[in-house]
Amino acid sequence: MEKHSGYMQALRCRECGREYPLTATHVCEFDFGPLEVVYDYNRIKKSLTREVIQSRPKSMWRYRELLPVANGPTIGLEVGFTPLIKADRLAKRLGVREVWIKNDAVNYPTLSFKDRVVSVALSRARELGFDTVACASTGNLANSVAANAAAAGLKAYVFIPTDLESGKIINSLIYGANVIGIKGHYDEVNRLCAEIAGKFDWAFVNVNMRPYYAEGSKSMGYEIVEQLNWKVPKHTVVCMASGSLLTKIHKSYQEFIQLGLAPGTDYKIHGAQATGCSPISTAQKAGLDFFKPVKPDTIAKSLAIGTPADGFYALKVMKDTGGAAEDVSDDELRESIRLLAETEGIFAETAGGVTVGVARKLIASGAIPEEDSLVLCITGNGLKTLDAVSGHVGQPREIRPSLREFEALVAAEARPIKA
Amino acid sequence: MAARTQKAKPVRRTRPVAPTRRRLWLMYPPRLIREPLIWRLSGKFHIVTNIRQASVTDEIGIVCLELQGGQADVKASIHWLEKQGVNVEPVEISVVES
Structure with missing residues (x-):
């Protein structure tokens, strides 16, 4: 047990409230x-005051007292403080007064919000004496663990499905993981990885390090409030995979x-899923406080978790x-990726299309009134999911190296279309 | 008279197998909620079952179960539950993330 644990007091079971020491453990021994x-x-x-926060470098670690490290960060010092645009x-296209984009598509170093959770998990892993870190992932998490471990000189194991x-x-390979x-x-891969995590004395970021790892997501919420001049937004739309990000915001x-860093106010947090994997939004719309597992079938792979670990807690946050909650089809999310790109110059991955598409539906249904302001959380970069939009964005028009031909093309476009 | 000593027959020893412990969430669809599957599981395989949490509604049955036994028995138990139509996940649930 460490002598000094910073501002952390204990690990506590979210079900029964039993407390545990601040070690690499993730479930309550009593009720799991x-x-x-x-x-x-x-x-x-x-x-921790506004002045103290503002005096620090612009990264997620300016809120370090509220993040689970005992002695300050050692990994991912540059992560976070992404633009709020x-x-x-x-907003005009969505038909609402004001829209803000929290753009983690440009998060450092691997262009997704996972850099936040990984930098916390790895900093804490190093404090607890681990020299090897691991994760099981189909994308963003693997990239982030591999990159941040490389920069920190930690050994990394990344487990992936072969297909x-x-x-x-x-x-992930490029970083030497x-x-x-x-x-x-998927189910077999999932169970094997849980077994590996239990057997090897590694810091498995989203298994035995999960209580610390998940806390990194909070930094996205802190930044939103600070960047809105210390105001909590009236509406926040967050995409849901496990549902953890929504609960941490x-x-x-x-x-x-x-x-006392922000004045108390009413706010609503809305959840977004893809229709092809929507256990949480389906439950929320049906007024249930539990979800039914589904087999994912969507191009939004980063949200394709059919049995969301924090689904129950995400439903509770939306209710409270x-x-x-709403969900969008693959075609709707593709269209929303284009809408965000064409209006704001931001190319989001499929999860971002889900967030924008769901916001559009919630505005149309009146769940988000048109006179209100909202924040959309964009969690990853479109360059990572090019396959999802390939074939849906048109083709470049080709001409020979002739100025006359180019002028003809421009003139044809400028010609008014006859009814 | 000296006691007759009988040479003990060599006992065929099997290699001791460390018991495997798995912590699982079982999710029952409505059609299986009334079935005593855990009781049947204990009868079918040489395993110890230990329920830690349970919740039953008209829509779904959820049981948090610890399974202990030889690796082959534990693996076969999980396979049998899935064959019956129960969704079986490790207690961590989504270990594989995006």
């Missing part, structure tokens, strides 16, 4: 409920209000805040 980090908010309140052209696209495999392909169905808003 998930564990969550508990902080000493009284101490944090004395040292006022998206007027998109993954080559581009995604290269994005041990990439292991597992043959078999809520926790970040609650913490800032509790610490008065938020709604």
